[in-house]
Amino acid sequence: MKNTQVLLRNRPTGEPSETDFEVVETEIPSPGPGQVLVRAHFLSLDPYMRGRMSDAKSYAKPVALGEVMEGATVGEVVESNDPRFGEGDLVAGSKGWQRFSVADGDALRKVDTGIAPLSTYTGLLGMPGLTAWVGLEDIGQPKPGETVVVSAASGAVGQVAGQIAKARGARVIGVAGGQAKCDFVVKELCFDACLDHRGDLDAQLDKACPDGIDVYWENVGGKTQHAVFPRFRDFGRMVMCGMISQYNTAPGADTSKAEPGPNLGAVVRKRLRIQGFIVFDTGWQRYGRFLAEMDGMIRAGQLKWKEDVVEGLERAPRAFIGLLRGENFGKLVVKI
Known part of the structure; x- marks a missing residue:
């Protein structure tokens, strides 16, 4: 099995096009000491990503040309060198537009699908x-x-x-x-x-x-x-x-x-x-308070959500362009 990645190839002027991205196949990485190999199930697509495609000064570094596009994912642990995580654990983190990624254990958090489905940790609970x-x-x-x-x-x-x-x-x-x-x-x-x-x-x-x-x-x-x-x-x-x-x-x-x-x-x-x-x-320092309130609202029937799910990582560039045009209906998620 290979790893699928979406790279940034060009810095767009105005609206991005699909040629600003490149879908590639690479080897699956191996985790080092204290690291975890994660297979992503869902990728979040969000408007802020347009700013990461630009090299203009902002609150965060732009994605470098030839590098994996930035984005939050949720998935499962495949291999772990961190005692806090075991094979099969469901985790959330920001490891970009790719199927497999290696992350430091401190950059991941376990998710509880007893509150809401896994995909919601890219949106409602993310x-x-x-x-x-x-x-x-x-x-x-x-x-x-x-x-x-x-x-x-x-x-x-x-x-x-x-x-x-x-x-x-x-x-x-x-x-x-x-x-x-x-x-x-x-x-x-x-x-x-x-x-x-x-x-x-x-x-x-x-x-x-x-x-x-x-x-x-x-x-x-x-x-x-x-x-x-x-x-x-x-x-x-x-x-x-x-x-x-x-x-x-x-x-x-x-x-x-x-x-x-x-x-x-x-x-x-x-x-x-x-x-x-x-x-x-x-925000992330207060995530526990946020999650507790959302859990309570879900259980009380006060919180509903809608997702716009796109199948396949290779379709992420086109879906992202549509997001900036307002074509999505609900939280835009790529099912990997």
Whole structure:
């Protein structure tokens, strides 16, 4: 048996193409002292990976050309030189777009499929879910009776953020693209309403949020942010999680025709809090608290999820391109 890997071959300008990646077959690595050989079952595809394809300065190192694309996986231990792990143990870690990988034992954590299926540790119980929890704990802090708006509400982070806010007593309004996604957000995730950003978003927000907005979970930027911003109530909070509408904008591109940004004078007048965050800063140190709360919500029937599963590692590049276009419905996962 060989190892399958997806390498980064080019740094894309604007939208990535499948030629920016290369699928190769290599030898299966052997673990050294204190290391573990893992066979991945599922790979998480997430918007942040677009930033790793660029060599622009960021909070994390870019993927080097010719190296395996970065990404979180869940799988099983095949061989272990760490006494904490045995053959067959199910583990999560960040070892990239590949079937087999070697990891230090300290970089892995065992997962409990008695809480939820293995694949959820790439989404609901992995980095996206933890991101939702941290952003609300530290910045959004929704209170009972407040109105929370969540963009990309059917996506990996949005669906969890909205359900946590709902469990904490807030009135939650989602924003998504298309009737099918909006129906899912309301009927399955139990948001109070979901607005289709392809329609007249201003009119929809006026109807759904007549008294204004207290918390806005930002995943997309662009016209959704423009519509939400003037509707903030005093002391509103904007959780800056992502701006996927801008991820494929090439450096130096002509932005003269782009919509102007919101009038930030309102930040002072309304005493708004706008804060970005990176889950890797403090999130994993609190993973135990997060997992306990998610376990409780699942057992209480307060937490549901949807996955968009792609079969085969070789299809990961095309699926990732579709993710940046908004083609996925739910957490995008590759079944390896």
